[in-house]
Amino acid sequence: MNKIVLMKAEIISIGDELLIGQVVNTNASWMAEELNKAGINVVQISSVSDEGKHIKASLREAVQRADIILMTGGLGPTKDDITKKVLMEYFGSKMIFHQETFEHIKRLFKARNYYPVTDINRMQAEIPDNCIPLPNRVGTAVGMWFEQGNKIFVSMPGVPFEMKTLMLEQVIPKIQKQFNSGHIYHKTIMTTGIGESMLAEKIDGWVENLPENIKLAYLPQPGIVRLRLSAAGKDENALKELVNKQCRLLHDYVPKAIFGFDDIALEEIIGKLLSKLGKSISSAESCTGGYIAHLITSIAGSSNYFAGSIVSYTNEVKVNQLLVSKEDIEKYGAVSQQVVEQMAIGVKDLLKTDYALATSGIAGPDGGTEEKPVGTVWIAVASPEGVKSKRFQFGEHRGRNIRRSALMAMNMLRMELIKNPKIIGQPVHNC
Amino acid sequence: MNKIVLMKAEIISIGDELLIGQVVNTNASWMAEELNKAGINVVQISSVSDEGKHIKASLREAVQRADIILMTGGLGPTKDDITKKVLMEYFGSKMIFHQETFEHIKRLFKARNYYPVTDINRMQAEIPDNCIPLPNRVGTAVGMWFEQGNKIFVSMPGVPFEMKTLMLEQVIPKIQKQFNSGHIYHKTIMTTGIGESMLAEKIDGWVENLPENIKLAYLPQPGIVRLRLSAAGKDENALKELVNKQCRLLHDYVPKAIFGFDDIALEEIIGKLLSKLGKSISSAESCTGGYIAHLITSIAGSSNYFAGSIVSYTNEVKVNQLLVSKEDIEKYGAVSQQVVEQMAIGVKDLLKTDYALATSGIAGPDGGTEEKPVGTVWIAVASPEGVKSKRFQFGEHRGRNIRRSALMAMNMLRMELIKNPKIIGQPVHNC
Numbered sequence: 001m002n003k004i005v006l007m008k009a010e011i012i013s014i015g016d017e018l019l020i021g022q023v024v025n026t027n028a029s030w031m032a033e034e035l036n037k038a039g040i041n042v043v044q045i046s047s048v049s050d051e052g053k054h055i056k057a058s059l060r061e062a063v064q065r066a067d068i069i070l071m072t073g074g075l076g077p078t079k080d081d082i083t084k085k086v087l088m089e090y091f092g093s094k095m096i097f098h099q100e101t102f103e104h105i106k107r108l109f110k111a112r113n114y115y116p117v118t119d120i121n122r123m124q125a126e127i128p129d130n131c132i133p134l135p136n137r138v139g140t141a142v143g144m145w146f147e148q149g150n151k152i153f154v155s156m157p158g159v160p161f162e163m164k165t166l167m168l169e170q171v172i173p174k175i176q177k178q179f180n181s182g183h184i185y186h187k188t189i190m191t192t193g194i195g196e197s198m199l200a201e202k203i204d205g206w207v208e209n210l211p212e213n214i215k216l217a218y219l220p221q222p223g224i225v226r227l228r229l230s231a232a233g234k235d236e237n238a239l240k241e242l243v244n245k246q247c248r249l250l251h252d253y254v255p256k257a258i259f260g261f262d263d264i265a266l267e268e269i270i271g272k273l274l275s276k277l278g279k280s281i282s283s284a285e286s287c288t289g290g291y292i293a294h295l296i297t298s299i300a301g302s303s304n305y306f307a308g309s310i311v312s313y314t315n316e317v318k319v320n321q322l323l324v325s326k327e328d329i330e331k332y333g334a335v336s337q338q339v340v341e342q343m344a345i346g347v348k349d350l351l352k353t354d355y356a357l358a359t360s361g362i363a364g365p366d367g368g369t370e371e372k373p374v375g376t377v378w379i380a381v382a383s384p385e386g387v388k389s390k391r392f393q394f395g396e397h398r399g400r401n402i403r404r405s406a407l408m409a410m411n412m413l414r415m416e417l418i419k420n421p422k423i424i425g426q427p428v429h430n431c
Numbered sequence: 432m433n434k435i436v437l438m439k440a441e442i443i444s445i446g447d448e449l450l451i452g453q454v455v456n457t458n459a460s461w462m463a464e465e466l467n468k469a470g471i472n473v474v475q476i477s478s479v480s481d482e483g484k485h486i487k488a489s490l491r492e493a494v495q496r497a498d499i500i501l502m503t504g505g506l507g508p509t510k511d512d513i514t515k516k517v518l519m520e521y522f523g524s525k526m527i528f529h530q531e532t533f534e535h536i537k538r539l540f541k542a543r544n545y546y547p548v549t550d551i552n553r554m555q556a557e558i559p560d561n562c563i564p565l566p567n568r569v570g571t572a573v574g575m576w577f578e579q580g581n582k583i584f585v586s587m588p589g590v591p592f593e594m595k596t597l598m599l600e601q602v603i604p605k606i607q608k609q610f611n612s613g614h615i616y617h618k619t620i621m622t623t624g625i626g627e628s629m630l631a632e633k634i635d636g637w638v639e640n641l642p643e644n645i646k647l648a649y650l651p652q653p654g655i656v657r658l659r660l661s662a663a664g665k666d667e668n669a670l671k672e673l674v675n676k677q678c679r680l681l682h683d684y685v686p687k688a689i690f691g692f693d694d695i696a697l698e699e700i701i702g703k704l705l706s707k708l709g710k711s712i713s714s715a716e717s718c719t720g721g722y723i724a725h726l727i728t729s730i731a732g733s734s735n736y737f738a739g740s741i742v743s744y745t746n747e748v749k750v751n752q753l754l755v756s757k758e759d760i761e762k763y764g765a766v767s768q769q770v771v772e773q774m775a776i777g778v779k780d781l782l783k784t785d786y787a788l789a790t791s792g793i794a795g796p797d798g799g800t801e802e803k804p805v806g807t808v809w810i811a812v813a814s815p816e817g818v819k820s821k822r823f824q825f826g827e828h829r830g831r832n833i834r835r836s837a838l839m840a841m842n843m844l845r846m847e848l849i850k851n852p853k854i855i856g857q858p859v860h861n862c
Contacts, residue, residue: 019473021464022650026455028478033452042450043485045478047459054474054496061492065485186451219453228453283742289728290721293742297720300796300829302744308752309742311714311724317739317782321752351748365731398731 006041006232007179010066012058014073014083015158018047027072027160031167038172039183039232040068050074052086059090063151068175073158075141083155084128084144091146093128098142101125101133105140134170138162143170152178185239188219189227189247191257192266193411196220199227203253206246214246222400223407224266259414266410267295273417274305279354281413283309284322284347286334287361287377292406307351312343322346335360335372337380341389344382355416356382357409361392363401377405381412388412437472438610441497443489445504445514446589449478458503458591462598469603470615470663471499481505483517490521494582499606504589506572514586515559515575522577524559529573532556532564536571565601569593574601583609616670619650620658620678621695622688624842627651630658634684637677645677653831654838657694690845697841698726704848705736710785712844714740715753715778717765718792718808723837738782743774753777766791766803768811772820775813786847787813788840792823794832808836812843819843 011031017023025047032042043065048058062069074083088095102125109117124140127133134143141157143166154171156163196218210216213233219226229246231239251258260269274281283292293309296302310321315334318324324342332338340360348356361377368374374396380389392408394401417423442462448454456478463473474496479489493500505514519526533556540548555571558564565574572588574597585602587594622630627649641647644664650657660677662670682689691700705712714723724740727733741752746765749755755773763769771791779787792808799805805827811820823839825832848854
């Protein structure tokens with residue numbers, strides 16, 4: 001594989017709202033991801049104020065580092081938005097009236113039944129004479145492409161939808177055409193049910209033998225560890241093949257831990273599996289308090305396989321609705337194998353589903369004992385073959401305990417579902 | 432009121448994960464918000480790579496602009512993390528072993544039953560000789576405070592929980608003490624059940640008469656509009672009094688819309704009200720799919736007032752568990768006043784609670800009709816006095832429809848609860 005020299009880009013996000021913490025800079029992370037996919041390295045992301053002096057300083061700094069400087073924000077019709085004026089000063093260019101852009105603005109206003117075109121909108125059709133205008137199909141603020149020496153400067157509106165359209169339809173293709181740059185291919189492997197250090201140990205042999213042009217990154221979250229593979233090269237298809245081959249090799253090291261790819265959620269995988277098998281699910285939730293039901297129903301179309309949930313926060317609800325034995329609650333406690341298994345069987349029978357999940361635990365911060373400290377959680381999965389349960393010891397943080405319990409419950413369900421002959425060898429579990 | 436000169440801060444977020452778009456920089460926006468609250472202006476936010484050369488360049492740029500440079504990231508025990516080494520090079524300082532920090536790491540490991548302390552952990556106790564260590568109560572990476580000339584540099588771990596603890600408990604108080612800077616007093620007023628433009632109209636008379644040194648910002652979220660008042664001055668107590676007086680005045684304009692202050696969640700207010708009244712609650716959820724139960728149980732101590740929820744995603748569960756009339760479902764549809772009211776009454780009787788909430792709607796993206804488009808939601812609240820219900824028309828986005836339905840349901844409950852003589856005139860509803 002040839003060594004590739006990647007183009008370097010810097011993102012400058014303009015707007016006071018970013019500096020007072022009112023707006024999280026999701027534009028920049030989206031742009032960084034797309035640029036990376038296109039084989040362009042992002043070397044810095046800067047959020048700067050709406051002040052001309054500050055914007056110009058950041059441009060001067062950026063050209064020291066990057067080949068391509070991408071700016072967003074400051075192109076709207078209001079008086080706060082000064083990017084255009086600043087760029088004219090920076091390049092020493094003159095303002096010209098761009099008839100084509102003005103016609104576009106007028107067409108847009110007509111199509112949307114807006115009020116008549118004003119002087120302010122007329123001003124939006126004025127552009128610096130040294131720029132190539134990038135027509136904005138979905139808004140009135142035109143994108144601007146400048147070249148100076150061997151550096152490229154692009155100015156785009158900060159409205160996410162407009163910026164994304166310009167980036168995907170014009171800016172990235174134009175950069176790739178101009179530079180014939182290399183590619184970076186990324187694939188993220190989603191794993192669960194195994195901690196980061198244990199995972200690292202198990203896949204050590206695979207990591208050792210990774211080709212040199214593939215980089216591996218561990219990205220842990222509570223209950224989930226993502227593995228990101230990044231391969232750099234000239235031929236996009238060859239890169240994909242190379243990465244997919246490594247995915248298949250990895251699969252043999254941890255066949256059960258991998259549940260999907262590229263940031264798919266576990267609840268979506270559960271939904272796909274249940275749909276494929278034509279099976280239904282319900283839940284009986286104590287410590288997760290409805291969170292499992294919420295995750296499952298966050299997926300569109302979940303009404304096809306999810307019947308419902310009995311959130312049994314009190315012992316009375318466990319006994320009266322789920323038919324858990326009152327004696328067993330007294331004898332073993334609500335957080336016990338006996339109770340969680342009866343909850344799972346109870347809801348499965350009550351809501352007449354093929355599978356059922358149940359949780360009972362101490363989410364915290366109070367309610368722990370020496371024998372069952374905060375973070376103790378029993379989880380059960382009932383299936384046509386019977387009921388299985390397991391005790392977990394999570395941490396002290398209530399929110400994280402709820403989240404990890406729900407993920408673990410869904411993973412226990414997944415383990416049951418993938419045993420089905422219809423699933424074994426299916427693409428969702430292989431590369 | 433005297434004019435205040437604000438300190439200037441720059442945030443440098445270190446980590447390749449930010450530059451490939453894998454992680455959104457929520458740390459920086461949180462820090463910017465907290466710094467602003469403390470009367471410190473943020474002039475730039477930069478995300479830079481894990482490379483020493485690059486980190487040093489950004490430090491050199493930042494000192495041109497800012498009095499205080501706050502860095503996050505690059506302090507963990509793995510080899511990627513190089514901030515400490517870079518800072519030593521930048522300041523020309525030497526590494527020393529800090530016994531106190533090492534004892535702290537050992538204590539932390541013992542408390543968490545971790546594997547034995549390794550050489551890597553020992554290295555975490557090494558710090559540059561010119562820094563003041565900021566002990567990290569919740570993690571192993573120590574914070575570091577440097578002073579050079581009249582500039583301050585602070586390095587913190589990138590783990591959000593650790594960074595936030597250090598910022599709130601040590602960094603911000605230390606900055607404020609050292610500079611005796613002016614105060615900005617912020618108070619956020621939480622409103623719900625009324626849209627931004629309607630709210631603006633209703634409180635117009637109050638806005639007109641706000642004192643000059645109080646700034647007002649509208650911060651809308653789906654289902655909630657926050658109003659942030661910011662007052663700048665020398666005397667913190669005088670500012671508090673001034674702002675609180677305005678809160679009391681505002682209350683008369685929108686007495687029902689204000690549910691609390693300073694980012695308190697509606698589910699926490701519901702919990703406080705129910706606890707105060709000694710009343711219990713349950714829910715019957717169709718379109719919200721367990722999300723109401725999840726929000727209520729996210730609050731520690733909710734087992735004192737929350738009995739449980741019947742998530743009835745299918746009509747069978749509505750009929751069999753909640754005793755909704757099958758004929759009414761056929762006649763009026765599952766998304767109807769008749770059905771949602773029967774759901775609320777059904778769960779209230781079944782789980783024997785004082786109050787109950789019910790939702791039935793079309794969350795989307797599919798399932799809409801001309802008569803009941805996506806976003807149509809019926810919500811009912813059953814109380815000892817009977818049942819009330821209301822139809823809402825939300826938008827097209829599934830996740831937002833679920834969230835807005837849950838918030839609106841909790842707000843309908845709040846409206847019932849605040850009628851109680853024990854609540855009227857209580858601090859939670861006044862300033």
